[in-house]
Amino acid sequence: MFDKNLLLEEKDILKLLNYFRLDQEGLNPAGDEVSEWQRERIKKTLKRKIRSTRSFKILRFGSIAAVVLLAAAIALETTSPVWARNIPLVNSVLQMFSDKFGYRGDYAAYSQLVDKSVTDHGITVTINEALADDTKIILGYTLKSDRKIEADDLSLADLFEATKVNGSPLNGGGATGEFTDDFTYVGRCEFKYDPSLFFNKLKVDINVKELWGVEGNWDFAFTVSKDELIDNSKVFNTKVKVDLPDQVITIDKVVLSPIDTTIFYSGVYKDQATVNMIPHYTWIAFDNQGVELVPKGSSQHGIGPFTGSMQFEKTKGIPPCLTVIPCLQILPEEVKLGMKPGNQKTRVAQTTEIPSESRVLDGKFPLELPQGKIGKLIIREIANEKGETIIRYTAAGKAPYHQGKALYIKDAAGESVAAKNYDIRRDAAHPQEFTKVFPLLDLSKGYTACTSRFEDEELLENSQFTIELK
Amino acid sequence: MDNLNFIANIKKKNKRALEFVVDHYSNLVCKVIRSVLPANNCEAMIEECMNDVFWLVWCNIDSFDETKGDFKSWIAAISKYKAIDCRRKLNKQSQWVSFSDGNMYEKISTEEIVVTKENRKELVKAINDLKDEDREIFIRRYFLGEGIENIARAFSVDRNVVDKRLSRGRQYLKEKLVFLKGEML
Numbered sequence: 001m002f003d004k005n006l007l008l009e010e011k012d013i014l015k016l017l018n019y020f021r022l023d024q025e026g027l028n029p030a031g032d033e034v035s036e037w038q039r040e041r042i043k044k045t046l047k048r049k050i051r052s053t054r055s056f057k058i059l060r061f062g063s064i065a066a067v068v069l070l071a072a073a074i075a076l077e078t079t080s081p082v083w084a085r086n087i088p089l090v091n092s093v094l095q096m097f098s099d100k101f102g103y104r105g106d107y108a109a110y111s112q113l114v115d116k117s118v119t120d121h122g123i124t125v126t127i128n129e130a131l132a133d134d135t136k137i138i139l140g141y142t143l144k145s146d147r148k149i150e151a152d153d154l155s156l157a158d159l160f161e162a163t164k165v166n167g168s169p170l171n172g173g174g175a176t177g178e179f180t181d182d183f184t185y186v187g188r189c190e191f192k193y194d195p196s197l198f199f200n201k202l203k204v205d206i207n208v209k210e211l212w213g214v215e216g217n218w219d220f221a222f223t224v225s226k227d228e229l230i231d232n233s234k235v236f237n238t239k240v241k242v243d244l245p246d247q248v249i250t251i252d253k254v255v256l257s258p259i260d261t262t263i264f265y266s267g268v269y270k271d272q273a274t275v276n277m278i279p280h281y282t283w284i285a286f287d288n289q290g291v292e293l294v295p296k297g298s299s300q301h302g303i304g305p306f307t308g309s310m311q312f313e314k315t316k317g318i319p320p321c322l323t324v325i326p327c328l329q330i331l332p333e334e335v336k337l338g339m340k341p342g343n344q345k346t347r348v349a350q351t352t353e354i355p356s357e358s359r360v361l362d363g364k365f366p367l368e369l370p371q372g373k374i375g376k377l378i379i380r381e382i383a384n385e386k387g388e389t390i391i392r393y394t395a396a397g398k399a400p401y402h403q404g405k406a407l408y409i410k411d412a413a414g415e416s417v418a419a420k421n422y423d424i425r426r427d428a429a430h431p432q433e434f435t436k437v438f439p440l441l442d443l444s445k446g447y448t449a450c451t452s453r454f455e456d457e458e459l460l461e462n463s464q465f466t467i468e469l470k
Numbered sequence: 471m472d473n474l475n476f477i478a479n480i481k482k483k484n485k486r487a488l489e490f491v492v493d494h495y496s497n498l499v500c501k502v503i504r505s506v507l508p509a510n511n512c513e514a515m516i517e518e519c520m521n522d523v524f525w526l527v528w529c530n531i532d533s534f535d536e537t538k539g540d541f542k543s544w545i546a547a548i549s550k551y552k553a554i555d556c557r558r559k560l561n562k563q564s565q566w567v568s569f570s571d572g573n574m575y576e577k578i579s580t581e582e583i584v585v586t587k588e589n590r591k592e593l594v595k596a597i598n599d600l601k602d603e604d605r606e607i608f609i610r611r612y613f614l615g616e617g618i619e620n621i622a623r624a625f626s627v628d629r630n631v632v633d634k635r636l637s638r639g640r641q642y643l644k645e646k647l648v649f650l651k652g653e654m655l
Contacts, residue, residue, distance in 0.1 A: 010526075011530060011533055013551065014534075016594065016597060016598075016613065017533075017547035017613070017614075018535045018539045019538060019539060020539065020543050020544070020546070021539070021624075022540075022542055022546045023624045033497055034496035034500050034520075038496075038517065039492050042517065042520055042521055043488075043489050043492050045521050046488060046492070046524055046528065049525060050485060
């Protein structure tokens with residue numbers, strides 16, 4: 001456009017825009033009301049931006065002497081993490097979460113010890129360990145407060161909002177964690193960053209300015225090497241084309257690393273008018289033995305041509321191929337419209353009733369729970385052992401792990417009972433058999449086992465594809 | 471905070487004044503952005519764009535000139551300007567930047583562009599010096615990407631009139647630029 005070509009500065013253009021006269025008639029008079037909560041969110045974002053800009057200015061206005069001092073301080077504060085290879089980190093936060101979700105990754109062996117703590121206003125933030133590969137950085141962290149932490153106050157993504165890798169902001173990601181007591185929260189976060197072809201060491205700067213409404217300074221600077229993880233990863237460049245109902249994608253590469261399996265892809269929508277920023281698909285991936293890989297996450301960028309990646313658990317060795325069945329998510333329209341994707345830190349909570357099947361747990365086994373066209377769950381046994389209730393079951397069907405995850409227990413009042421652990425696969429030799437552990441349940445009190453009929457998704461078996469890894 | 475003092479307060483970097491702008495102009499900003507961005511499910515992009523607009527206002531309030539126009543029109547223009555930027559990022563393949571009536575860029579050589587880089591202020595002055603209507607038509611067309619038909623409708627004139635004025639504006643600026651180039655040489 002004109003301004004780009006003639007390189008006018010934005011300030012010039014903004015001055016010229018004073019000559020614009022608003023044509024109210026050209027605007028749609030109805031609708032488009034910005035809700036109160038949306039306005040509040042915009043204000044919050046702007047305030048945060050003002051704060052971060054102000055602190056930047058303070059640095060810029062410092063004298064040369066101050067800059068020298070600052071450089072010295074940064075040099076002192078920048079630690080090189082202890083490389084933990086061959087000396088697995090004891091109590092690795094990242095390993096704990098990997099095991100919890102059943103990802104099988106060797107996080108402890110490849111994590112680098114950071115172990116830096118900063119305390120301000122009675123809150124101590126500790127970055128325990130870090131790990132990085134070509135596209136993402138993963139941090140294990142601990143938050144400790146001298147007063148009780150209210151769960152509702154946690155906004156974990158905000159915590160790392162101002163983090164920079166090699167001077168650039170992060171590209172989105174997520175965080176999870178759990179309380180170890182009322183005052184301590186342990187978590188892991190994983191973020192995408194702009195990869196550099198030139199640096200195998202990532203310079204990480206974390207600047208936390210606010211925690212639970214308390215303003216302060218929790219600043220960290222350290223480096224993370226991605227060498228070891230990359231050296232022990234296998235990269236397979238592929239050019240598999242996949243024709244999906246509304247898009248055509250190309251599988252660009254598959255990376256098998258000691259911590260996970262990532263399939264990178266690019267694609268285009270067949271009809272730009274159908275572009276929806278919410279991902280339509282999940283992928284169900286199997287190794288060459290037909291064992292379904294535990295999914296870990298996905299990301300997609302771009303609205304015209306797009307790129308994305310699907311992450312799964314670490315594979316057992318190097319399989320000769322992976323097979324993927326795309327799974328189309330059929331969300332009700334009101335849910336699609338209600339979700340706020342993209343830059344928003346926390347998705348608006350959405351609840352939708354997905355048709356389900358339930359059976360009362362009356363002590364008679366096997367107990368079958370039909371799952372629509374996809375298959376069924378068969379509860380073989382429920383046992384109360386060592387203060388826990390353990391359900392052992394089999395998933396028979398097209399996507400056993402996917403199906404196995406969809407077992408829920410409800411009490412007589414219809415309330416869901418939270419499981420104690422996310423990891424449901426315990427027997428590598430029998431990948432269709434699962435175990436789910438709940439807090440001790442009095443099975444005479446009318447609990448029911450429930451599962452989805454999977455009417456909200458459709459396995460696109462006709463679009464199934466195989467990626468040769470050679 | 472009220473309509474009379476909010477601009478002065480933004481200049482003093484009072485955050486409450488920015489909150490006032492968000493409270494009172496969000497609907498307008500949102501409407502303008504929606505009129506530019508594709509209608510389908512771009513909620514996150516719209517909100518990001520709204521954030522950018524308010525941020526531009528906060529950082530560049532000194533660019534607002536009460537003697538030339540009103541704040542409502544100015545923030546609406548910024549909204550349109552940022553929305554075009556967002557749309558360009560959204561869809562790099564779109565034909566958004568191609569203008570059927572000829573692009574000024576094509577009419578100026580690279581050498582002349584180098585000259586204009588050096589003479590940014592003079593170029594702005596040259597645009598400022600255009601006749602009132604010509605200038606607004608020029609800004610709407612080249613900075614806010616408005617269609618000829620739209621501009622014609624807004625000014626209640628035939629589209630040929632808009633074409634002529636744009637052509638006249640381009641010619642005027644080209645003469646100025648050539649003159650500046652001569653100065654440089």
